[in-house]
Amino acid sequence: MRMDCQSLFDVIGEKKAFDLSLDFGEEELYGRFPFVTPVEVNGEIENRAGVVKLVFHVKFRLSLCCDRCLKELERDFSYSFAHTLVRSQNTDSDEYVVCEDGFLDLRELTRTDLLLELPVKILCSPDCKGLCPHCGIDLNVGSCECEKKEIDPRLASLSQLLS
Ligand SMILES: [Zn+2]
Numbered sequence: 001m002r003m004d005c006q007s008l009f010d011v012i013g014e015k016k017a018f019d020l021s022l023d024f025g026e027e028e029l030y031g032r033f034p035f036v037t038p039v040e041v042n043g044e045i046e047n048r049a050g051v052v053k054l055v056f057h058v059k060f061r062l063s064l065c066c067d068r069c070l071k072e073l074e075r076d077f078s079y080s081f082a083h084t085l086v087r088s089q090n091t092d093s094d095e096y097v098v099c100e101d102g103f104l105d106l107r108e109l110t111r112t113d114l115l116l117e118l119p120v121k122i123l124c125s126p127d128c129k130g131l132c133p134h135c136g137i138d139l140n141v142g143s144c145e146c147e148k149k150e151i152d153p154r155l156a157s158l159s160q161l162l163s
């Protein structure tokens with residue numbers, strides 16, 4: 001998705017709004033392909049006194065599974081991003097997005113921004129109890145006796161000595 005930004009660089013006061021949906025179905029994340037619906041992207045690029053500013057918002061839904069209890073879940077996300085666009089890299093700052101030949105790769109930018117913003121861990125709820133490591137029961141919905149049955153290793157060696 002290359003967007004022509006030439007006039008935005010050339011004309012002070014020039015403005016361009018966009019509204020698109022991008023398909024990230026091929027994107028692998030969290031060990032799956034979570035983008036079940038397209039990512040809605042809308043925003044605006046404006047030349048303000050010679051500085052070209054991009055502001056955009058993204059909305060999307062991911063199909064995920066909880067890291068602790070493995071429950072399947074769908075979650076909505078929305079983020080906003082802002083960048084300054086330049087035609088060539090004249091500084092090392094990450095704030096600037098370089099538009100090669102005056103073109104902006106909006107898809108690639110959306111992708112990088114999104115991936116940086118998404119949480120590392122996905123939990124169905126912040127206090128998810130997870131699965132029992134011994135019997136696998138979902139501790140959010142049930143309980144088991146595994147923890148109680150576990151014998152203190154010091155006691156275990158003692159009982160061996162005694163037998
Ligand atoms: Zn969970």
Ligand SMILES: [Zn+2]
Nearest residue numbers: 132135144146
């Ligand atoms: Zn258990």
